[in-house]
Amino acid sequence: MDLIVNIIVSGLISGSIFALLAIGFSLIFGVARIVNIAHTAFYMVAAYCIYFATHKMSLHPVWGMVGAVVLVTLLGLISYKIFINPIREHEGAVLIATIALAMAFQEIMVLKFTGTYLSVPSLVKGYFVILGVKVFYQQLLTFCVALLIMAGLWILLMRTKLGLAIRSTAQDREVANLMGINEAQVAMMTMGISVGLAALTGAIVVPLTTLEPHMWLHPLIMMMAVVVLGGLGSLKGSFLGAYILGFAEALVVFLAPMGAFLKGSVALSVMILVLLIRPEGLFGVSFEEER
Amino acid sequence: MEKLCKGILLVAIVFLFAASSAIGQEIKIGVIGPMQFVQGQGHWNGAIMGAEEINAKGGIQVANKKMKIQLIKADSNEFINITDATNAMERLITRDKADFILGGFRTEAVLAMQDIAMEHKKIFIGVGAAHDELCNRVAKNYNTYKYWFRGSPFNSTFLVRTSFIHLGTVGAILRQFLNIPKVKVAIVAEKAMWADPMIPAAEAVIPKMGMEVVGVWRPSDKATDVAAELSAIQRTGAHVIFTIFSASVGITFARQAGELKIPAMQVGINVEAQKDGFWQATQGMGNYVFTMNTYARGVESNENTKAFVDTYVKRFGETPTYTADTYSAIVYTLAPTIEMAGTLDPDKLVSILEERVYKSASGTVKYMKDAQGRHTHDLTWGPGYLTAIGVQWQDGELKGVWPNKWKATPEAPEITYKGVVPVKIPPWMIEKYKK
16 A cells, blocks of 8 residues: 555656646747757756855745746746747757757856755755655645646636637647737747746755756656657646656656666656557647648 | 177077976876866865975975976866767877876776876876776786776775675664664665676675665666655665765755655765765755765874865865875875886886885775786775775764774774764664664
């Protein structure tokens, strides 16, 4: 029984983190067809902002988090305007530009903070026991925030004019444009929301992890796997894919402890398996239809 | 007038030659390491201290002239890219004309860098990588690899042996103070090449020590969440977690284990726990983590340790880690050997160095030969030579806890280094087991 509870708790926590990252990534891809490889680099920058705010400016972690989300969202918008928007029509170029952007952020962090491993304090310290399994309050917070954000995003997309514009643009950019929607503006706002989500993920996950300038690479791989598994551009697909991969990781750790380092590889294998059966992912648009 | 001009010109030319040869009167020591990381900073800091100390005395006496040390810094970036490391080594030798090279950290990168240094017949003192193969190469192919010497730490086999002794020490303490008849041990090793041979060794040795292995976990060396592994370990009822970590997972593991109050003592190798920054990095949750180390404030392995540690702390504001043994490589290894040889000729230096027995800042250095009597240029381990120390985080301070009345064999004399204190058991463990 303990084992099952352990797997469920671990799977839910990992899945929530993947979901938060993947939804932001999926959103900007769905709306503007931008494959933003720098998405998790923004998450890394947010983590360092919080470190700077709490350790160098002695601010409370909450203020650090608020500041980080605002700053990184601005950084995302500036990056979009300068580096991505001019080449937006060329998907390959965008891909390469965002890789370069991520590398630049990484090197800036190396220069500023060196490669030393750092950390920030938890927002909520301690743990509680559920059915014999110890769970950090911070993990519970991550799970709850993930659900809240998902709900907030659903309301934004389904109940607001901006949401309608985003959905219209995601469905057909040209028709949305003809209907009077400023497609470029919608793309930019979506970029802001997407990067803001990455920053928020960084803000709530950073107390659980170790800061170092390459911390964006592993989540990037998992996030891409989640998005491909769920179907490119599909938010509900990303949500479900995140939890599938989260549970796959938890199963590996608990059932094959000697192969715990393989948890990422196993999760990616699950993705490949699903793609063999459904090449468009769980909720993606089939390639033929898209053409 | 024309003669005078020619004379002045001649004098000027002679002066220029003299000046340029005077500039050449420096011994160039290349210091190579991951300079953006703590390990590389240790390499560089130790080397600076060593070079300044020698230069303050006028330099190294080479035959009838004094030569000062000029350090050349090379960033190997070896954690990220091994090609960067080999390029940096090539540059040090061919462009910067380094006479000697110190440093290296990651075995995979050092093996590649070693080949380049050996090809150019440059003495390369490794300060960081522990894999046995680095020295086995010397025995197997002496003529090619004889320019390699191990500076620090001692090899993986001895690292494991020492950590088993630490494990045995902690096991005995738990048996004695918590009345645990059969100590259960969980082995947690990061997925890395250097840790691979340690696992079967640990699985074989631990039962012979009267303890039980309850499982082996292999998280990624950069794992950012090990809560699942910790839950699984707690389910096994382990009393001790034998750690084999060199990368960031050491911080994640210690922090999460401390925060979840896992009732088991962490002992073994945790490189991140050797650094002063560990306390901050774990937000104070790394309390009671026990790891092998080379230096700790207030602990003296021999008469050279205190001066080195105190000066290093004063100069750089932190305790030196073993990569700062570039200091010993300059002050105790290279400088006296060059003075004894009276030349920079690497072949002559090698033959002198491999016969020397001398004290460094962490113990007595004697280069080993293998079972067939072949030179390995590896470091001798054991009482009277290098033993390393055991350290434990105790309420924000890294305290030396081993050797404390340690006997290498039942007949051997007890060894206690100056400055060591007793091991502490985490209070939540005492609460759980002392009933």
